[in-house]
Amino acid sequence: MKFEILYMAFEALISNKLRTFLSMLGVIIGVSTVIVVVGIGSGAQKKVDDQYKNLNVTTILAMGNRGKDSSSSSKISEEDVAYVLENASFVATGAAIVEGSLSVAYGSTSSSLPAIGTDPGYLDIANLELSAGRSFTEDELTGKAKVAIIGYSSLETFWGDETTDPESVLGEYLTVANKKVEIIGVLEENGTSSSMLNYDGSIFVPFTTAEKTLLGSNARLMLNFLAKDAESVSVAMVEIEALLRKNHKLKDGKENDFRLMDAGSMVESASATATTMAILLTSVATIVLIVSGIGIMNVMFVTVSERTKEIGIIKAVGGEQKDILSQFLLEAVILSGIGGIIGVVIGETIIPFLNSLEDWYVVASVTGVAIAFSFSALVGIFFGFYPALQASRLDPVDALRGE
Amino acid sequence: MPKDLLIKLEGVKKSYFLANGEEIPVLKGIDLEVKKGEFVALMGESGGGKSTLLNIIGCLHPLSAGKYFLEGRDIGVLRDDSALAFIRNKKMGFVFQSFNLLSRLSALKNVSLPAVYAGITKKEREAKAEKLLAGVNLGDRILHKPTELSGGQQQRVAIARALMNDPEIILADEPTGALDSQSGEEIMKIFCDFKKRNKTVIMVTHTPSAAKYADRIIFLRDGKVISHDYKLNSTK
Ligand SMILES: Nc1ncnc2c1ncn2[C@@H]1O[C@H](COP(=O)(O)OP(=O)(O)OP(=O)(O)O)[C@@H](O)[C@H]1O
Ligand SMILES: [Mg+2]
Numbered sequence: 201m202k203f204e205i206l207y208m209a210f211e212a213l214i215s216n217k218l219r220t221f222l223s224m225l226g227v228i229i230g231v232s233t234v235i236v237v238v239g240i241g242s243g244a245q246k247k248v249d250d251q252y253k254n255l256n257v258t259t260i261l262a263m264g265n266r267g268k269d270s271s272s273s274s275k276i277s278e279e280d281v282a283y284v285l286e287n288a289s290f291v292a293t294g295a296a297i298v299e300g301s302l303s304v305a306y307g308s309t310s311s312s313l314p315a316i317g318t319d320p321g322y323l324d325i326a327n328l329e330l331s332a333g334r335s336f337t338e339d340e341l342t343g344k345a346k347v348a349i350i351g352y353s354s355l356e357t358f359w360g361d362e363t364t365d366p367e368s369v370l371g372e373y374l375t376v377a378n379k380k381v382e383i384i385g386v387l388e389e390n391g392t393s394s395s396m397l398n399y400d401g402s403i404f405v406p407f408t409t410a411e412k413t414l415l416g417s418n419a420r421l422m423l424n425f426l427a428k429d430a431e432s433v434s435v436a437m438v439e440i441e442a443l444l445r446k447n448h449k450l451k452d453g454k455e456n457d458f459r460l461m462d463a464g465s466m467v468e469s470a471s472a473t474a475t476t477m478a479i480l481l482t483s484v485a486t487i488v489l490i491v492s493g494i495g496i497m498n499v500m501f502v503t504v505s506e507r508t509k510e511i512g513i514i515k516a517v518g519g520e521q522k523d524i525l526s527q528f529l530l531e532a533v534i535l536s537g538i539g540g541i542i543g544v545v546i547g548e549t550i551i552p553f554l555n556s557l558e559d560w561y562v563v564a565s566v567t568g569v570a571i572a573f574s575f576s577a578l579v580g581i582f583f584g585f586y587p588a589l590q591a592s593r594l595d596p597v598d599a600l601r602g603e
Numbered sequence: 604m605p606k607d608l609l610i611k612l613e614g615v616k617k618s619y620f621l622a623n624g625e626e627i628p629v630l631k632g633i634d635l636e637v638k639k640g641e642f643v644a645l646m647g648e649s650g651g652g653k654s655t656l657l658n659i660i661g662c663l664h665p666l667s668a669g670k671y672f673l674e675g676r677d678i679g680v681l682r683d684d685s686a687l688a689f690i691r692n693k694k695m696g697f698v699f700q701s702f703n704l705l706s707r708l709s710a711l712k713n714v715s716l717p718a719v720y721a722g723i724t725k726k727e728r729e730a731k732a733e734k735l736l737a738g739v740n741l742g743d744r745i746l747h748k749p750t751e752l753s754g755g756q757q758q759r760v761a762i763a764r765a766l767m768n769d770p771e772i773i774l775a776d777e778p779t780g781a782l783d784s785q786s787g788e789e790i791m792k793i794f795c796d797f798k799k800r801n802k803t804v805i806m807v808t809h810t811p812s813a814a815k816y817a818d819r820i821i822f823l824r825d826g827k828v829i830s831h832d833y834k835l836n837s838t839k
Contacts, residue, residue, distance in 0.1 A: 204719050204725070208719065211707075211708070211712075212707070215707035215708070216707065509703075510705060512703075513703050513704075513705060513716075514716070514720070515663075515688070515691070516661075516663060516691060516697050516703070517691070517692065517697070517716050517717040517720065517764065517767075518688050518689065518690075518691040518692020518693070518695075518717055518720045518721065518768070519688060519692075519719075519720045520684055520685045520688040520720070521684045521685075521688075522684075522685070523720060595663065595664040595665070596662075596663040596664065596691075597658050597663045597664045598664070600663075600699075600703060
């Protein structure tokens with residue numbers, strides 16, 4: 201008996217192809233959109249998390265003001281680091297780095313990479329580990345030696361494969377700004393890829409080499425401090441600001457000739473952006489759900505009188521209310537189940553496609569599938585089953601009239 | 604109660620209620636008896652309540668007052684869905700003026716439908732449906748959909764469906780109303796064959812050419828029975 205009713209349900213779906221297709225389409229569009237939209241939302245959040253996952257929250261950066269008048273007048277210098285470290289009590293350590301962009305070539309491959317000129321202490325501050333080779337020596341630092349440490353993704357950039365054994369590239373020579381530079385170390389994957397600190401894609405050279413030989417006037421100086429601990433970041437910021445003003449001999453009422461940033465607030469503002477985006481996407485998903493729900497509702501309501509008549513006929517030949525309800529419930533479940541599965545398949549197919557586009561980062565999430573599936577179940581059962589429930593309560597005569 | 608008395612109505616009343624609560628009395632106290640094996644025609648003015656009465660007999664809607672005995676059992680008080688469904692399924696076979704076939708199903712599937720709800724296996728019911736369709740001269744049309752059949756053919760499918768579960772009674776509401784006279788006559792012949800097997804037919808009709816096949820005519824007027832045994836000349 202149960203099987204018979206399942207069969208009736210299938211038969212009804214198959215013989216009303218257009219109605220089945222249209223209402224399934226509603227479920228498919230709803231489900232796949234929700235999956236993609238939720239994927240975009242979690243992608244954005246994950247991107248933020250990934251970007252900053254290795255960023256030490258005690259990091260405080262100081263850099264010269266950018267802009268028309270300030271760049272020339274910016275007084276930020278390496279000596280500031282020593283001054284701050286000497287006088288501050290909430291700053292653990294610090295280093296100066298120069299930043300810029302360099303054209304780097306190996307064999308026939310060339311690429312423009314962010315370059316960081318630094319002293320050996322910086323690797324500790326930035327939480328960077330070597331997977332092969334060594335850091336700079338004091339001699340190399342003073343001697344402006346042409347040596348470099350390359351980031352993790354350079355393996356892929358120049359050797360075509362990020363699984364290249366890092367040991368094997370030690371001693372190779374890169375052409376950096378038309379000068380031969382020897383590779384002495386390779387960094388482990390760091391994962392930090394914010395626009396400000398793209399360690400994986402960078403090339404590291406001794407501070408002096410970067411400033412004098414390679415970058416020249418393109419160099420941008422940046423001071424990198426670590427506060428004693430996460431709690432002292434804000435006091436350390438106050439200290440650093442006051443000490444830099446003092447060292448730069450800025451009079452009261454004069455604006456800072458530098459900018460200070462702490463890692464924590466960078467992460468916070470990026471998270472906030474991701475949250476805003478998530479709210480926006482949720483609204484979009486809600487609208488899509490409502491619209492596709494209305495679409496399904498329309499299809500169902502257009503056929504409701506035909507279906508009511510069908511229920512009248514079934515009652516007249518002796519079908520019980522529970523048989524009728526089982527049939528219509530099964531129909532709704534099959535319809536939204538199949539629609540839901542197709543929707544999930546389409547959604548999961550769109551996600552890798554979107555990821556293959558530049559600047560898209562979408563993460564397939566279980567939450568997305570769960571939300572999408574419960575939606576399709578709800579919509580399918582409500583719009584497929586509710587009218588049938590109403591009709592099955594009518595006297596057979598009234599149902600036969602088709603309302 | 605005599606043994607061959609199939610249906611007995613006592614003071615049956617039925618009112619409809621409009622959306623504004625207004626009561627429309629349609630049947631105003633019907634007393635009626637139908638014996639097993641009888642072929643009865645229900646006639647009367649349009650709007651007189653013939654369909655309403657037939658639908659009460661067929662348990663397609665409930666009566667408002669009075670008593671309804673089927674095979675001696677008071678079923679006018681029944682409101683339970685599965686009990687009523689059982690009676691419609693096993694005891695009654697309906698034939699409507701507008702056929703009421705499921706347009707998406709083949710003739711064979713339409714005819715088998717009552718057996719689905721009687722819990723009969725697919726093989727068994729389709730074999731029987733085929734036989735019944737052959738019996739109404741549609742043996743070569745079993746896989747046709749209703750839209751691929753003429754009106755007379757559709758009505759014969761509907762009759763085959765009504766016969767599917769071997770009912771006691773066929774209830775027909777203007778079964779020939781939408782058909783030409785030749786198709787109408789074929790339908791009447793099937794009803795007469797059914798009656799010959801000691802089964803009962805109650806048929807609402809407007810046409811004397813159909814009514815003349817009946818053993819007697821019950822005449823309704825303004826919600827009341829004005830005659831129980833009008834008779835037409837069935838030889839002409
Ligand atoms: N659902 C309903 N709601 C309100 N009034 C109704 C309803 N169904 C029928 N009626 C009224 O009940 C009366 C009897 O209707 P019924 O269909 O039984 O008449 P009938 O004798 O079969 O007429 P016809 O020969 O035209 O088919 C009519 O006046 C009709 O308007
Ligand atoms: Mg009528």
